[in-house]
Amino acid sequence: MSLRIFFLCLISCVVLDVFGQVKTLETTSISVRENINLGWRYHKGPVKHQPSSAQWSAHGWEEVSLPHSYALTSINLDNSTDDKSQQTFHRDISFYQRTLNISGRPDSKVYLEFEGAHQKTRLWVNGQYVGEHAVGAYTPFHFDISEFVALGQTNTLTLELDNRRNKQIPPDGHTADYVLFGGLYRDVYLNVLDPLHFTFDWDSNTSGIFVSTPAVTKKDATVTVRSEVVNADKKPRKFYVQTYIVDQQAVVIKRKRTEHTLDSGATRLVKHTTGIDENLQLWSPDSPYLYKVVSQVLNEEGKVLHSKTNPLGIRKFELVLNKGLLLNGEPIEIIGANRHQHFPYIGDAVPNNLHRLDALKFKRSGMNLVRLAHYPHDNAFLQACDELGLIVVEEPPTWIGMGDELWMARLEEAARRMIRNHRNHPSVLGWGAGINHRGTIKRLHYAAKEEDPTRISMNNGTLWTGEQHSGITDLYAVMDYRGAKRQADDLLFAMEHSGSTDSLSLQEIVSRYKGDPNLIGLASWSAHDSQSFIKRDEQYPNLSVWQAASWDAFRLPKPNYYWYQSELTSEPMVHIADVRGQFEQQVQVFTNASEIELLHNDRPVGRFKATRGAQNEHLNSPSILVPFHWQSGTLTALAYHSDGKRVVAKHQRTKGNDAAKLEVTFDTDMTADGFDITADGSSIILAYAKVTDQQGGLIDKDTPEVRFELQGHGQIVGDKSIGANPVTWRNGHAPVMIRVGTKATVLTLTAHSEGLQSGSASLTLNASGEAQSKHDATRLLDPLTLNVDFGNHEQHPQENFYVWSHQSGNDARTLTADNGQPVKVALSGSSEPLHWDNTWGVPGDLSFLIEDGINNTNGQPITLHFSQLPQGQYELKTWHHMLSDDGDAIRPLRFTSQHSKNAQSVSQYRPTFGKRIAITEAGGGERGDGGSNKGAAGFALHTFTVNEQGKASLSMAAPKGNQQVRLNGFRLSQLTPGAVDDI
Structure with a gap:
């Protein structure tokens, strides 16, 4: 049996924007979280008067931006003679001050939030002492400054950071193999919140928002979002907590809302549990797919008071003896x-x-x-x-x-x-x-x-x-x-x-x-x-200097980096090690190809493969050691495809002779696609001057003194006093660090060294464009989705589908889609009423959907009429589960679109079937079995466009007069731009 399904879309010929009417959720909250890294003043060392004193003054202090160190230091830490207990280095007090106009309503709660500071912090606001944080330097904290600020006026924030040795603050008081650098070294935020808001994540073991995935399989996942709300108002408040799960295109795929009432000064722990059971994308190193969880507090009128966004990666780690670490069920x-x-x-x-x-x-x-x-x-x-x-x-x-x-x-x-x-x-x-x-x-x-x-x-x-x-x-x-x-x-x-x-x-x-x-x-x-x-x-x-390190202190790669790349990546690569990875009688080459050819000054040395033994038997790509005494000239390594014919990667390295010139380059990872460098006043750019001979061969040893000049809105970090500019460094590279300014600009960096030809390079900085918004203003798309299950009054309802029950005849209803959008749907046959039937006992994932439905017994079309649809592009899935004693009698279906060039459908579709068998004494009637599991998966897929009139009709008819048409149910989904490629 075959069907012809066609669309009669009641739309105009011109559609300006098929995605223009997708519902966009209001997620911008009235609360503010503002990054305040810029505009600070700094004083190193003790002061004569406390910030609460009338004699207090920040006159003449240095202007700085955050993150900020107690002091810029040389690569040798200013030649400090400290031992690993760090008795003196950066062991001092420092002060930071910033003025800030704070806007808000009279009842606003105002918090100053720190990601970290070395290591004991005291705060004054407008000369009034607020409090102290002394847990440590590496964890976040905040101060409630609501009672200390003057809203709508200029306020002064003053911080004392105490990095002196303290035996009561971990990790201090003992020895360490790392340095406790002083300073306000992480981001600082101003929060102006409605009295009804989420608590900070680090307040207590119930505070903030905790996203967990209690159950994960390869097909579905359960997601629990636990959030804590505090009412700092003077009166009880009614409110909603709303949770959205959105995909990478910011499309809402799950939503949950609950209503609450909270007394003054009280907190409420709210749990929302839902899940993803269709098109699940798992997180892994090979495919780090991230959903987002958007959590909101709303007032009685639905206004967003506070909104916070968290990442959601669906993954499952397991430790299993003799299998190791499993990620999503697979060893890793x-x-x-x-x-x-x-x-x-x-x-x-x-x-x-x-x-x-x-x-x-x-x-x-x-x-x-x-x-x-x-x-x-x-x-x-x-x-x-x-x-x-x-x-x-x-x-x-x-x-x-x-x-x-x-x-x-x-x-x-x-x-x-x-x-x-x-x-x-x-x-x-x-x-x-x-x-x-x-x-x-x-x-x-x-x-x-x-x-x-x-x-x-x-x-x-x-x-x-x-x-x-x-x-x-x-x-x-x-x-x-x-x-x-x-x-x-x-x-x-x-x-x-x-x-x-x-x-x-x-x-x-x-x-x-x-x-x-x-x-x-x-x-x-x-x-x-x-x-x-x-x-x-x-x-x-x-x-x-660590033997196993992959980079030096300035993040310049060492030989180990390239071996890891050969062992752990699949993109064809080959790399001749620099002098640190070479031997007197052997040349070491890293590659993920099975064979290389080595040339010296374009003359073949030979083809080589890695030698395997007990020491490297489990590796994918041991390095290749070529017997060759390399004293001068250029080596070329060619990596071959497994067919031994095609070159898939190439690398050259030349032993430099006499230093002749400087070549300037910005860090290649920093300038690659996907790395946005904005003029935010805080970011730092890495660049290097390579010392080469006249032919470009690297002089692979300590550099001479190199001096850098910078043009554009930025500043070189450090100067001669700490050996940063001019600078000498190792392995033929002289590094420089550049802090960007606050204006879009072209940075031009030039390197000079006595007796060498200068070199330069340029880099464009993008405008920050208010990149750090004061509001959590994630734009969410909430497209219409409507699920309908057809059947008579005895039907078993399919979960999360609207149950449309009727014994016979035509019908029309106004239904509510998942996003709250009302949609009018009418169902009709042609000259005779439709027949509504049901069976039961059908196995399959959508068994209750496919066990009953509508039939056109006279071969006439079944028509779905939609109205009140938002303008846009839609996808319609229809299920057609047939009952037959002979599966071979059911022919593949061919769909055509006769009435709308905008309508699309699959060209081949085979409806599923189940044989009619007698019911035992457990009940009467007939039921289907056999191919019903296929029925749960099988559906027809159509796309069409609706204009501003909001109407469309879909007719389903058999190509031959008396052939049966059956419809079990449908899913109507409004498409978003990100979903088009998935059709």
């Missing part, structure tokens, strides 16, 4: 490195664009894991990991030492705030529940489980002290510098491991871990060279 080996947050010159005062740059470099190396050492990192880095697909493990701020009870209480509080702040990031695999080197701390494990039972805890142990197993934590996370072994019932994660600058020993340990599923992954120490007072480098004692 996590391979990456440890990261410190600091950069040269600026210390911890890293702007958001550099946090994102670090994440991007991890991703392009092929790594899928970052361990955040040894403290909570910036929100911007976690956000980048979510978006790029990097798995994160995070830990509270410690190294080895432990303090007294107050110190431990603050460490536990720092751990709890870390979890509350970052629990909604899908990139986070788990939390450190120990003290680095010492292993498990039970109170940290229990705190982690209390705050976030959805994630694993890790013990942070070593091989030379403490428990040699996971203990009460979920995962044995250990430093593997001495050949770590696991116990029979443990899985093992090398949270740190060593390597070598030439990459060979790094390859050995990675191979060992890849060969055993119970060794779930490893993170090298470290991602980049970092600063400490352990005195590891002869030239720069306060710079730690």
Whole structure:
């Protein structure tokens, strides 16, 4: 049996914008969250008078923007002679002051929000003391300044930051292999809120918004959004809490709203649980799909009072003995490195664009894991990991030492705030529940489980002290510098491991871990060279140059970076190692191809493959060691396709002779597509001057002194006093850092060095365009979706479908779509009434939909009439489940569109069927079986356009006079621009 389905769309011929009438939700709240990084004044050191004193003055203070360090420092930390207890470096008080006009209603609540500050913070507003934060330097906090500000007037904010050594604030009071740089080093926000609002995420273990996924399969996921609302008004308030789940095109796919009443001064915990059961997109490093959760507080009239947006990545991590770490049911080996947050010159005062740059470099190396050492990192880095697909493990701020009870209480509080702040990031695999080197701390494990039972805890142990197993934590996370072994019932994660600058020993340990599923992954120490007072480098004692590092301190790649890329990425690549990865009688080449050809000065050296043995047997791409004594000239490496014929990648490296010129380049990752550089006054750009010979061959050794000049709206970070400009550096590269201004501009950077030809390069900065909005103003599209299940009065309703029941005859109704839009739908036959029937006992995913429906017994059309539709483009799915004793009698269906060029349908469609069988004594009548599972999946798909009249009609008819037409139900969906490509 075949059907011809055609559309009679009652529309005009011209449609100006088929998506113009998709419902757009009002998400802009009356509350304000404003970034206030610009316009601060700064004073280093103590002051004579307190901010509450009449003699207080900020006259002559330095003008600065945030993030800001206590002081710019040299790569050798100003030649400080401190040991790893950091007795003097940046151990001082500093002051920051900013004036701000604060607008709001008389009952507004005003909060000053900090992402972090080193390390004890005191606040005054308009000369009045507000309070102190002393939990630590690495977690967020806020002050309620409502009673101290004058709304509509200029207010003065004054901060004292105390970074002096303090044995009661973790990780301080002990030794560390990292530096506690002073300063107001993370973003600061002003919040002006309605008295009825969401609490801050870090307030308590019930506060803020917590998004979790209690159940995840490859087809569906359950999502729970827990939010806490406070009523700081003087009277009880009625309100709504609204939750939206939206996809990457900002289209609402789920919504939930509940009504509440809250007394003055009270809080309310609200839980909304829903799910995604169609077209589910899972999050993984290979496909980091992100939904969003938009949470809103609305007043009785429906006005949005407070709106917050959180990422939602649907994924499921599992630890399974002898299978390892499973992500969404599939084994995954996590391979990456440890990261410190600091950069040269600026210390911890890293702007958001550099946090994102670090994440991007991890991703392009092929790594899928970052361990955040040894403290909570910036929100911007976690956000980048979510978006790029990097798995994160995070830990509270410690190294080895432990303090007294107050110190431990603050460490536990720092751990709890870390979890509350970052629990909604899908990139986070788990939390450190120990003290680095010492292993498990039970109170940290229990705190982690209390705050976030959805994630694993890790013990942070070593091989030379403490428990040699996971203990009460979920995962044995250990430093593997001495050949770590696991116990029979443990899985093992090398949270740190060593390597070598030439990459060979790094390859050995990675191979060992890849060969055993119970060794779930490893993170090298470290991602980049970092600063400490352990005195590891002869030239720069306060710079730690790590053998396993993939980048130097300025994020210039080392040989290990290219080996990771060859092992962990699929885009064809080949790279000849620089001098740090070469040997006297061998040339090391990294590639993910199976074979290379090496040429010297365009003369063939030969074709080569990697040599495999016990030390690298589990690797995808061991490096290729070519027997060749390279003293001068140019090497060319050609990587071949597996067919041995086609060249898929090429790389050249020349040994420079005499230094002749400078070549200037901006960081290539920073200037790549998808990395927006805006003139926001805070961002920093990395650039380099390469020292080459006349032919462009790199002079791969320490550079001469290079001086940079900059034209355009920006400023070079540092000067001669800290060795930043002019600068000398290593491996033929002289680095420079540029802080952007606040105007769109072209930056032109020129490098000079005595006796060398100067070089220059330019970069365009985009206008910020108020990029950091004061409001959470996510634009959400809420398209119309209408589900209808046809059947007689005995039908079983299909869940989430409107049940349209009738014994016979025509019908018309006004229905309400999922987004609240009313739609008028009429159903008709032609000259005779339609026949409504039902069966039961049909298996399948949409069994209740397909077990009953409408038949046209005389072969006449069934017609659906729609009116009151918003103008736009629509998709209509129709289900046609047939009952027949002979499946072969049901022919494939061909659909045509005779009456509208805008209508589209699938060209082939086969309706499903089930054989009629007798019902047992359990009941009477007839039911279908057999192919009904196919019926649940089978549907016809049509698209059409509706103009401003809002009408369309769909007729279904058989091509031959007396053939039956059956309709079980339909789904009408308004399309959005992002959905068109999915048709």
